[in-house]
Amino acid sequence: MIFTVEAKDFRAALQIAGRVIPSKSPWPILTNLKIVTNDDRVTLTGSNGDMTFEADVPAEIETEGAAILSHDVLTKFCTASKKGALKVAQDGNVIKVSAGRSRIALSAGPIDDFPIYRPADGEAVDLDADTLARALRFCVAAASTEEAKYYLQGAYITSGNAGVDVFGTDGYGLHIAAMPDAPSVGAGAILPRDAVEFVTSACEDRDTVSLMVGEKGWLCAAGGLRAWGKVVDGSFPDVRRVIEGFGNGDVFAVAPVDDLDGAIRIATVGADEVRKRGRGLVFIAEEGDPIIIRGGKAVSGVTAPGRAEMETAAKASARFCVSSDLLARVLPSFKGDIEIASLKGGDGVRVRPAQEDAHLALSATIMGIRATEAELQDV
Structure with a gap:
């Protein structure tokens, strides 16, 4: 095997490989990279057992061949x-890599020892790359990080009544991204967090990507990059039923996202950051009056945590308490004005962009924190 490749293209492929290939593994073979020549390109393959990738890099092939090398x-x-160029030449079990006057000799592993992981059956469909990336990032932000909730550690992708729906939740906050004009991606399943990160990275600087998500696995293709892997083996909650149970909520404000973000920052100054209840935000809205947001329990030495009075006047009355952390993680995905609605019985809040997007509809439902009448009063 002898080939020459542009160093920039090869380094980019190795960087992609680094998102999959582990630095350490109980199966040392998985720390290696498989290189196979193919006509006018070389194909790099790597896997961690749960996810596998292939990347094609244009190359000048002198002789065909295949080898396994240490990725690191x-x-x-x-x-x-x-x-600007790298030359790779195989001499028996030794691979010589040259860059100008620099060179290194690497030991090649036995090609037959490299595991073969086949992609799941299914046909991938083309999706708008930017829309898909935004939907996945928004929903995985709400995914659980608790090992006990392994079935919530990712984004649930499924074909909806019209288009594709993506969900993410940790049991306290629920993020929803609807792509109404997207074709069906398959039977649907829970895409693991690392797979979400890989797919969103594949969307960068591309117009479209191909995606399939089924009960037995997922597959993504973008240009000369392909990846596939396992889905989370578990049942995702019936989120549509949860949404129906909460209802649409009562919209009490439409406010600039920057104003709400600033109000949250002020309200949490001096609030207890350790206890979950202490991180609560109290919303006080009286129709026609500015909306008041204040922090929950104060830390020692603080009489009362921050209190912010927004310029936005309330369209309706509302009084409830929610987690400041859960609300704050929603805001980076929104721009311009957002619509804020209180759920019935003070069970929480629902936020979404005030300006509808024809290709992507985002919304977040956040469970409320129980609070007494005294705790919901202005201080």
């Missing part, structure tokens, strides 16, 4: 090299 050592050499 190869990446370090190629990153340190500043030359």
Whole structure:
């Protein structure tokens, strides 16, 4: 095997490989990278057992072949090299990599020992890359990080009544992204967090990506990049039923997202950051009056935590308490004005962009924190 490749393209492929190939593994073979020549390109393959990727890199092939190399050592050499081209030549079990006058000799592993993970059956469909990336990032932000809730550690993607719906939740906050004009991606399943990160990275600088999500696995393709892997083995909550139970809520404000973000920052000054209840935000809205947001329990030495009075006047009366952390993590995905609605019985709040997007509808439902009448009063 002998080929020459542009160092910039090869380094980019190695960087992608680094998102999948583990630095350490109980199966040392998985720390390696498989390289196979193919006509006018080389194909790089790597896996961690749960996710596998392939990347094609244009190359000048002198002789065909295949080899397994240490991904870590190869990446370090190629990153340190500043030359414009790399030459890879195999001599028996030794792979010589040259960049100008710099070179390194690597031991090649047995090609037959590299595991083969086949993608799940299913046909991937083309989706708008930017829309898909925004939907996945928004929903995975609400995914659980608790090991006991493994079935919530990702984004649930499914075909809806019209288009594709994506959900993310940790049991306290629920993020929903609806892509009404997207074609069906398959039977639907829970895409693991690391798979979500890989797919969103594949969306960068691309117009479209192909995606399939089924009960037995997922598949993504973007240009010369392909990846597939396992889905989370578990049942996602019936979120549509949860949404119906909460109802649409009563809209009491439409406010600039920057104003709400600033109010949250002020209200949490001096609030207890350890106890979950202490991180609560109390919303006080009286129709026609400015909306008041104040922090929950104060830390020692603080008589009362921050209190912010927004310029936005309330369209209706509302009084409830929600987690400041859960509300704050929603805001980076929104721009312009947002619609804020209180759920019935003070059970929480629902926020979404005031300006509808024809291609992507985002909304977040946040469970309320129980509070007494005294705790819901202005201070």
